[in-house]
Amino acid sequence: MAAQYRAFAKLYIGQAAEDNDCAFGAGLIALLNGIQETGSLNRAAKDMHMAYSKAWKLMNSAEEQFGVKLIERDGARGSNLTEEGVRLVAAFNAVNQELTEYATRRLQEELSKRQ
Template structure:
């Protein structure tokens, strides 16, 4: 039984305290808040219920102990949200951590699953169909 696709791995990096505190979904949500200027518009752009986006944000803020957005309630100008300096610093740290983790994982993946290693696995006990 021969596979035609190339072996690869997937990584989803999440940070936890007691609950999930940060991960790829929160990164996208915060990027969309920054782009749209609104948590409601950010949620809509992600096809996410506003209540879910609000809950994600509140849980993350509770876990980190600081606000991720500055919110202005609606009025004649409609209100909106902007990212706090802490949110921007957190996003930068997460991106750096993820980038370095991927470099390390790429090296480990090559060490354990290189073409040569896969060939050794195939021939270790004789080939099977």
Template sequence: MAENKERKLQYHLRIRLFYEERNFGPGVVGLMTLVRERGSLSAACQEMHMAYSKAWKIIHKAEEDLGIELMEGRRGGEHGGTTVLTEKGEDFLNQYLAFAEEVDIFAEKVFHKYFPV
């Protein structure tokens, strides 16, 4: 087997938090982050190329498993409604992001311990 000096060994971790079913992970985090930035689930769905109905489905599944409401929709007037993260949803998202960042730092160290460059 020829040695390929241009390629670099990599790894990938996917963190999911759950009680019963693996519902809170990168997809829900991406949706929540975009909802926080855009103020709209519809805009988040468009950016993620995801059907609005699918987005609500995965959000509701995560909410059921976690036992907290992550976001809420508000009907609007002439400019349409908005979707916002609930206070608990905002807190949970921030905790997840902080946890994931620490896991990434630790995983990088362990990876290089076993697969030094």
């Protein structure tokens, strides 16, 4: 019986005018998803085994590169995603799912040609 394979691809979102730095990838998405679930940057960072200072720097860097606020910080009350943050997370998740499905389908097509 032939082995079944699944393809994996890494999606990054960057500014259209930039050639090098990508600010938005799976790590930032995981952090934003965690904030959405917990209502806290600190809790999301802890759940990812990430230092709060690193999470803070990652978020600030992404917001600076994109020129938009991704989260609203409310001191002791926690953090929530902005509308733009929610929009980017949803778009990333949808495209990433489609990319994985497409890559897996193409891999299976190529493997079937070589049997």
